[in-house]
Amino acid sequence: MTDLAWIDAALAAARPRAVGALVRYFRDLDAAEEAFQNASLKALEAWPRNGPPRDPAAWLIFVARNAGIDAARRARKQTELPTDAAAPGDPGELVEHLDAADYRDDILRLLFICCHPELPPSQQIAVALRIVSGLSVKQIARAFLISEVAMEQRITRAKARIAAANVPFESPGPVERAERIAVVAATIYLVFNEGYSTSSEQVARAELCNEAIRLARLLLRMFADVPELLGLTALMLLNHARTPARFDDGAIVLLEAQDRARWDRDLIGEGLALLDKAMRHRTPGPYQVQAAIAALHARAARAEDTDWRQIDLLYAALERLQPSPVVTLNRAVALAKVQGPDAALAMIEPLADALDGYFHFHGLRGGLLEQLGRLAEARTCFDRAIALARTPAEAAHIRQHLDALHAR
């Protein structure tokens, strides 16, 4: 690896911890970001010359803090900065200080600020990617398929709301810490889904999945024994493992038709290992159950080996933990395999009102009716699904069904 590539990777890895500490110090997101940027520029000068520091994050915090203090002094002569910790004399001391494990709460606070429940989900994702992951506005805009200007505005609005939300800077108690972890986990899953629900093999959007997994691993390294964090990370790894097989020339390849040899075995192995660890705690949660479902798919060597009965049971558990019409809809897919299309159709009919505007509802209903030979009704469902398709790939998939119907 070249010097520059190494420094890039080291800066990205150090960023959450460094910016987290700087936010605690400056109590201001913009000031922390700016100080981190300055320190990164200094790192680009100093590291190739002096070799990499033993602890890049500590180095960056030390340099950024000093630069920030100088800037503040210039701006307002003799300003008292908050001193929750005495400014250490050299990076060595700072390293000791950071090892006191409070960096965990720094990173969690930073993530929590970005994922604040008062922000709409689209802003949570954007600001988390910008501040924590350090993606450029351009990169994020490309992933969301909107202009750079619009994304810049979205992030600016989010930051204004964050400043108004006034997140407390004290270390959280255990209950509050658990709540923060849950909020952050939900945003990480949003980032993942934003990337996963992509319509094609677009690199920019697939990057979102990698970023979500990176954030989850980061959180998991700090809070190793939280079963739902283990479950969430496993869930994302197991789903992401299928990415290489999910598209063929831009067209959707359904799970059953995917070439399982193209699934990423390393990611599957890691996901299964994490799920194993989660289950040991015997405190099930929605992420763990969804990961267990993904694991059953991952374990099936061929589509016909899939344990649909177990998947049906897991969806039933998920319905209890997190009742939602979409969960029931997914359960119906498993039920159709176990008990046939009649039972599945009976299960989803009550959802018609709740899911009337949902592409997958009409797609599944059409498919079940088609299996039952009720072709005219099936056609009506597929027409409705096409009207609701969000991507050309989704529409093309339903059109195949319609063409097949016409051929009958």
Next chain:
Amino acid sequence: MLYAIFCYDDEAVTCGWSKDKDDEVMANLGAVQARLTAQGRLGPVARLMPTTTATTIRKGKEPVVMDGPFAETKEQLLGFYVLECESLDDAIAAANDLARASGSAGAFELRPIQLFRPGGPVG
């Protein structure tokens, strides 16, 4: 003398590599390993899953099972090699080759092996 070469690096960095980058590093390391294998010196090689998959058991009257790696350090144990070396210099030379091939930061720890049982084929 048999040596164990333990590889340490910041997992936040290595797990952040793109698939292409990871493939490139593994290919570079593979070339060094092939050479050592041809010399009849390379034993088992292992790359470990991230420490998030680790479980620690604290021994005692009632062993305690904990999530996470044994030691929380800035650099994590990522994998190891077992290598036949004439001398410490020899081991250092091999580790240097591996270091150049991987190109990342981090560290190798070289430890002479006291007892080695290769075991049967696994996996």
